[in-house]
Amino acid sequence: RCLAVIPFYRQRPVRSSPALVELLKTELAAGGEIALHGYSHRQPSPFTRWHLRLYDRFITRGEAEFAALDSAETATRMLQEGRSELQEALGMPVRGFTAPCWWQSRATTEALVHAGLDWYDTLGGIVDIKNGRRIFCPVITGLPPDTGLPALLVPRLMGMASNLGGAGVLRLALHPYDLSNPKFMRYVERRLRRWRAARHCKVYAEVIA
DSSP: OEEEEOTTGGGOOGGGOHHHHHHHHHHHHTTOEEEEOOSSSSOSSOOOSHHHHHHIIIIITTOOTTTSOOOHHHHHHHHHHHHHHHHHHHTSOOOEEEOGGGOOOHHHHHHHHTTTOSEEEOSSEEEETTTTEEEEOOEEEOOOGGGOHHHHHHHHHHHHHHTTOSSSOOEEEOOGGGGGOHHHHHHHHHHHHHHHHHOOOOOHHHHHO
16 A cells, blocks of 8 residues: 655645554555655646646646746745655655656646655656656546536546556555545445455565566
C-alpha cells in the first residue's frame, strides 16, 4: 500500500498533526510506502484555456496545482519543500511523487528529473526516473459521485485499460470521497477479491526494482 500524502494541505504542514505523523509511521513500519502528493493540493488560479477549464470542471476541480505550473524553477522549489516536510516529519526518505489528479505540466516533469526522487506515477503507469523507464499499468480510480456521467465511466474505462496488462501490474487508487460512493466501493471489493487470489501486493519501490 502506498499512501499519497499532501505536505501542506490547506497550508498546514504535516508536522502540525502528531496523530497523522504516527499513523504514517505505523504504515511505514508495516511495509507501506509514502509518496509526495503535490504541495497543498489546490491550484493557485483557474485555467485559462477552455478545454483545460472543462477538464478541471469535471475531473480535477481546482486541485491540479502541478498542471498549472509553467516554471521548472517553481516546480523544483515546491517539490523540495514538500519532500523536506515529509522526510523531517517521518524521519525517512520519500522516494516517489504523485501529482494531484496525476496531472502535471512539462515543467514539473522536467523538475522531477533533478528532484532526487526515484519514481513518479501517472494515470497510465509508473516512471522509473533514474533509468528512464516507463511501466505501462493504468490505474483504476473513481470520481466524486456528484460529477455524474464521468463518475460512472472513468473507473470502467480504466478497468478495461488495466486488463491490457502491459507489465502485469494492476493499480487501484482510493480517495476519501470514495467511501461515500457504495457503488464504486462494491466494484473495488470485487476487483480486490479477484486480484488477491492470483497476485502479490507490492509497493512502487519493489515494482521499480
